[in-house]
Structure formats: structure tokens, C-alpha cells
Amino acid sequence: MQPHQLEYFLAVAETGSFTRGAERAGVVQSAVSAAVSQLERQLGATLFERAYHRVVLTAEGEALLPRAHDVLAAIAAARDDVAAARGEVAGTVVLGTLAFTGPWNIADLLRDFQGAHRLVAVHLRQTIAGSATSLAEVRSGTLDLALVSTHAETLPGLRLDEIHREPMVFACDRDHPLARRTEVSIAELGELPFIDYPTGWGNRTVVDLAFAGAGVARTIRTEVTDFRLARSLVCRDLGVTIVPASAADDSMAAVRLREPLEWTVKLARPSARRPSDASARLAEAILALPRHRLAKTTGHPL
The missing domain is CATH 3.40.190.10 (Periplasmic binding protein-like II)
Structure with missing residues (x-):
């Protein structure tokens, strides 16, 4: 069993589609289909019910889902530990973001972060489905971190830190x-x-x-x-x-x-999983952003 097989399995499971799963993984659909089919042969089980325009997890697929997350998290933790032993921060962070982030520029944030941490790859994923979806994906492990708009102070399985309000x-x-x-x-x-x-x-x-x-x-x-x-x-x-x-x-x-x-932007992090060193450093960088407070007496930013 190879890590990429589990990555592609999760991409299909969480998008509900081999096509969208391949887009998320950044590979062609045939590669995802081949990897999932090979995984099914290795496990001796059908992981997906393949219907027209719809892919649904079987009972066996549902059983594999949390284990796949655990295995990939353990591999990431092993890479972190090896990098830490060399005094480095390395790895990949998947950051979800809003379509609109208010008065600060996320491109500037990423430029400064990548300049300071050249061995960390940040995969930015802008939501088109809204913060509710991003919160669910942080909870499931699809996203490591996410910038979300929510009025909630607490949510199960998540840590929320306010970074902007207007x-x-x-x-x-x-x-x-x-x-x-x-x-x-x-x-x-x-x-x-x-x-x-x-x-x-x-x-x-x-x-x-x-x-x-x-x-x-x-x-x-x-x-x-x-x-x-x-x-x-x-x-x-x-x-x-x-x-x-x-x-x-x-x-x-x-x-x-x-x-x-009021519109509030918060950083969402999982509360039940240990963050990778790379994820923790990116969270620190986001929380260090200057706080913008806009006056409430006008409709235009001051």
C-alpha cells in the first residue's frame, strides 16, 4: 500500500467524484482511477459504489476513511520529526481561504512566509462553497488550516482564533x-x-x-x-x-x-490532531497579522 493511493482515495471520497478528486490531487483522472483500483485489489474490497455522476463510499470505504487520515498524518509527522532533527521546518500545508479576505492581502502573507520557510510548500485552496464547507474540511483533515467567516465562538473539533472584525x-x-x-x-x-x-x-x-x-x-x-x-x-x-x-x-x-x-474572519485549526511543525508555523504567521479595525460610522473603509 502506497501513500499516494490513500491520498487519491481521500480526494475521491471527500469530493464525491473521480474527476474532482484528480483535480484536487493535481493529477490526471486515469492515475487516480488506477491507484484506487489497485488499492481495492490489495484490500480485497470495493471502496466506492460507482454510479452515473455519483461516487459513494461503501461500508468498507467508510471503514478505511479514518485509517487513511491516520496513516497520512503519521507519515507527515515522521517527516516533521526527521526535519526537526536537522533543525529544519519542512512539509506541506493545505490552507483554505475565503474568496474575500478583507483589508489584508493573502499573497503578501504567503510571500513573506515562503521567504522565511523555503522548505514548506503551502497549497492554497480558495473556497467556492463557503465557510461551512471549509470548517468541515478542517475537521476531517482535508484542510490543515482555514480562514473562515463565522460568528461561532466554539465548534466541536475545532479551535477558532479571531484575526479580523469589521x-x-x-x-x-x-x-x-x-x-x-x-x-x-x-x-x-x-x-x-x-x-x-x-x-x-x-x-x-x-x-x-x-x-x-x-x-x-x-x-x-x-x-x-x-x-x-x-x-x-x-x-x-x-x-x-x-x-x-x-x-x-x-x-x-x-x-x-x-x-x-459584523463580519468576522477567524483561523480554524483542528483541536483533536497534533499540527505539523509547518502548519503550526503558518498558523503563527497568520495570527501575527496586524489587526485591522474599521470605524463603524461609515460604509467605507478608513
């Missing part, structure tokens, strides 16, 4: 009737067509809870996963939105919300 603002076209207001309330916004973000995104959760708390229903006309696209739609008066203050720009009107909604 107010959220109401954003609309500059000619919108509410554009010249200094403040609006959630209760005033229920009839407006909203541009929002998919369920599972941290900012969507904050806004959903605010409307539910106010007892106000709203109409979501469009869902997007790109703040730039949202701004483009808003400034053409195709809908309104609520975004972190640093996501607003001069193309739109940004108005303070009477309700104090």
Missing part, C-alpha cells in the same frame, strides 16, 4: 432612494431585491440571522460568489446587498446599518 454595510446604486441616507434599518429592506451569497457563506449567515431576528422576509434575486460581481450588479441598480465595509467601493453607495452587523 462592520457590515447596506450597499445600493448611487441613485437609489436610500443612497443618501446616513442610516437604514433591516426592517426597511424587506421589499428590496437582494444580491446575496450562497448558504454556508459566513456573511450570508449573519444577514439571514439579522432578518430572521427582525421578523422580516426578503427576496434574494441573485446569488453570487464574487464580491466584484456583486458590486457590478449593485452599481447597475440590479439589486442591493449587505457586505463587509472593506468590500464596498466608490462605485456604490454604502450606508450604515442601524443594527450592528
Whole structure:
């Protein structure tokens, strides 16, 4: 049994697809299919039920899943220990990140980190499914670390450290009737067509809870996963939105919300697994980022 067989098995199991598993592993699909088939022959068991457009773990596959994580974690720990004996930090870290990270640039973070730790490879994976998925992947071991947006203080199996917090603002076209207001309330916004973000995104959760708390229903006309696209739609008066203050720009009107909604970015780490030295060093670098606090008196970053 080879480590790459277990890596490819996990990639397929966690993406539900041989195609997406191969994309995650960075190899061609035929290599993943061959490795999984060989693993099945070695174990004398079928690990996946292969159906049209769907791959599901068998009972044997479910049994292998936690063991595969354990084996790969043990191999990574062995590499760490050998590197540590030479006075080095080496290894691979899989870092999940948000599509939008507020006022600081993750590329700058990675440049500085790689300059200080040249034997560490950071695999950056930007989520298109939202923070809920990233949190689950940190818990399962698919991600070593993740930048997430969540209002939760604690979650089972995870350690959460806040690295950024800022107010959220109401954003609309500059000619919108509410554009010249200094403040609006959630209760005033229920009839407006909203541009929002998919369920599972941290900012969507904050806004959903605010409307539910106010007892106000709203109409979501469009869902997007790109703040730039949202701004483009808003400034053409195709809908309104609520975004972190640093996501607003001069193309739109940004108005303070009477309700104090906040967007929070946190670093998620597993609490039940020993982190690799490389993962621990990257976490330290992220937690050392300068804290940005944006004023709550305006819709634009200060």
C-alpha cells in the first residue's frame, strides 16, 4: 500500500467524484482511477459504489476513511520529526481561504512566509462553497488550516482564533432612494431585491440571522460568489446587498446599518490532531497579522 493511493482515495471520497478528486490531487483522472483500483485489489474490497455522476463510499470505504487520515498524518509527522532533527521546518500545508479576505492581502502573507520557510510548500485552496464547507474540511483533515467567516465562538473539533472584525454595510446604486441616507434599518429592506451569497457563506449567515431576528422576509434575486460581481450588479441598480465595509467601493453607495452587523474572519485549526511543525508555523504567521479595525460610522473603509 502506497501513500499516494490513500491520498487519491481521500480526494475521491471527500469530493464525491473521480474527476474532482484528480483535480484536487493535481493529477490526471486515469492515475487516480488506477491507484484506487489497485488499492481495492490489495484490500480485497470495493471502496466506492460507482454510479452515473455519483461516487459513494461503501461500508468498507467508510471503514478505511479514518485509517487513511491516520496513516497520512503519521507519515507527515515522521517527516516533521526527521526535519526537526536537522533543525529544519519542512512539509506541506493545505490552507483554505475565503474568496474575500478583507483589508489584508493573502499573497503578501504567503510571500513573506515562503521567504522565511523555503522548505514548506503551502497549497492554497480558495473556497467556492463557503465557510461551512471549509470548517468541515478542517475537521476531517482535508484542510490543515482555514480562514473562515463565522460568528461561532466554539465548534466541536475545532479551535477558532479571531484575526479580523469589521462592520457590515447596506450597499445600493448611487441613485437609489436610500443612497443618501446616513442610516437604514433591516426592517426597511424587506421589499428590496437582494444580491446575496450562497448558504454556508459566513456573511450570508449573519444577514439571514439579522432578518430572521427582525421578523422580516426578503427576496434574494441573485446569488453570487464574487464580491466584484456583486458590486457590478449593485452599481447597475440590479439589486442591493449587505457586505463587509472593506468590500464596498466608490462605485456604490454604502450606508450604515442601524443594527450592528459584523463580519468576522477567524483561523480554524483542528483541536483533536497534533499540527505539523509547518502548519503550526503558518498558523503563527497568520495570527501575527496586524489587526485591522474599521470605524463603524461609515460604509467605507478608513
